[in-house]
Amino acid sequence: MNSAGFTEYGSxxxxxxxxxxxxxxxxxxxxxxxxxxxxxELWLNSEKIPYRVAFSQDGDxxxxxxxxxxxxxxxxxxxxxxxxTLSRIADALVGTDAVLGIIPAGTGNDxxxxxxxxxxxxxxxxxxxxxxxxxxxxxxxxGRMFLNVVGAGLDAAVVVDANRLFKRFAGSLGYxxxxxxxxxxxxxxxxxxxxDDNIYRTKAWFVTVANACYYGSGMKVAPMADPQDGLADxxxxxxxxxLQFLRLFPLVYSGRHVAHSAVKxxxxxxxxxxxxxxLFVHADGDLYGTTPLxxxxxxxxxxxxxxx
Numbered sequence: 001m002n003s004a005g006f007t008e009y010g011s012x013x014x015x016x017x018x019x020x021x022x023x024x025x026x027x028x029x030x031x032x033x034x035x036x037x038x039x040x041e042l043w044l045n046s047e048k049i050p051y052r053v054a055f056s057q058d059g060d061x062x063x064x065x066x067x068x069x070x071x072x073x074x075x076x077x078x079x080x081x082x083x084x085t086l087s088r089i090a091d092a093l094v095g096t097d098a099v100l101g102i103i104p105a106g107t108g109n110d111x112x113x114x115x116x117x118x119x120x121x122x123x124x125x126x127x128x129x130x131x132x133x134x135x136x137x138x139x140x141x142x143g144r145m146f147l148n149v150v151g152a153g154l155d156a157a158v159v160v161d162a163n164r165l166f167k168r169f170a171g172s173l174g175y176x177x178x179x180x181x182x183x184x185x186x187x188x189x190x191x192x193x194x195x196d197d198n199i200y201r202t203k204a205w206f207v208t209v210a211n212a213c214y215y216g217s218g219m220k221v222a223p224m225a226d227p228q229d230g231l232a233d234x235x236x237x238x239x240x241x242x243l244q245f246l247r248l249f250p251l252v253y254s255g256r257h258v259a260h261s262a263v264k265x266x267x268x269x270x271x272x273x274x275x276x277x278x279l280f281v282h283a284d285g286d287l288y289g290t291t292p293l294x295x296x297x298x299x300x301x302x303x304x305x306x307x308x
Contacts, residue, residue: 005065010050018076020051020101020128021069023062023089025081033105037080040103040121049129056081059088066092075099076128076305080121082106083148083284090138091145094301100136101128101305108175108217108285111148114227115212115306127307135300137227139211142293146283149215149222152273152291153189153206154237156280157182158216160287175216183246188239190276191291195234195268202264203239209271209295210235213255215285223255224265230299234266271295 006021024037037053044051052069056062062079066089069077077093078101079086090100103124104112118124139146151159158178166174186205193200193207208215210222210233225233240248240262251257258265271294278290 005068006052006054008050008052009045010048018074018099019072020049020076020078021065021072022051022053022078022080022103023065023069023085024053024055025062025079025085025105026055028081028085028106030107033081036103036105036121040080040125043122043125049125056085059084062088063092070096070098073097076101078103078128080105082109083111084286086111087145087147087284090136090147090302093303094138094145094298099133099303099305106285108215110214110217110219111212111284113214113218114148114225115304117307128305131305131307133303134306135228136302136304137211137230138298138301139209139232140296140298141209141281141283142289144283144288146211147227148212148284149208149210150281150283150288150293150295151206151208151215152191152275152279152281152293153204154179154182154186155206155208155216156282156287157186159282159285160280163285163287173217175219179249183242189279191279192274193234193236193266194270194272195266196270198268200236200264200266202236205237205239205245207273208235209233209273211297219252220255221252223258228300230297231267231269232271232295232297234268234271236264236266238262238264269297 054065075098079089080103102112141150161178162174166177188205190203210225212227213225222233274292
């Protein structure tokens, strides 16, 4: 164990070589992230690939470990967990020379999906070793950083139910089960959305602010989102009858929902959302308070390993 809290295996062949720092979230995917790491660990050792690893205790610990790793020259700080783990790591890497890496080990792995990072831990590790390093935008929401998607309204209520109830026994299907439950109880809400210098008022089921395309275990909510353009894609589903919503919902998996007249699309670098009554807000799969929310996009704030 070194001073940074990481256990070290092997040693780099050259001082200028990149060093892999794996941060494992053992709670991710109901504890299955441990299995993901165990299979990757066997492969790394069999291939004699040097690396360092630490197991996080909570979100704050993820950030602490990430900051220590980022202080090392040539650090590639790799999240073995879900989108929430990755956003915590990325927050610590802003303003450093360290690179973000991904081993998908969460329930949905939606941010990894946007970059076609393989689900197989060994194949994902090959991206770390032989992939490209590209610039990546991040967003700041009420001071907290996010990588993937922020949402307010129905989708955040779904995240609450999925995390508390359904994901424990249904995995990624938990989001769909939570949606069916919320469609019974949730009511569209009046809200005001400020996009840079423009104001949009509506009554809506939800508003989603997306840096990348996917959320909710494969829903292509913002099909045109580009996490390198410095802008967020804003998707608003206006007030329609819940039966219409149910017919619209399956289209989100292909991104074809955006053609519906009730779905409004915007793009901006600064977004604020105020609702008549407080609405749950989620960020990268985790509940994060209630509205109002204020978002500022930061262009090319982090570097990421992606497939060639």
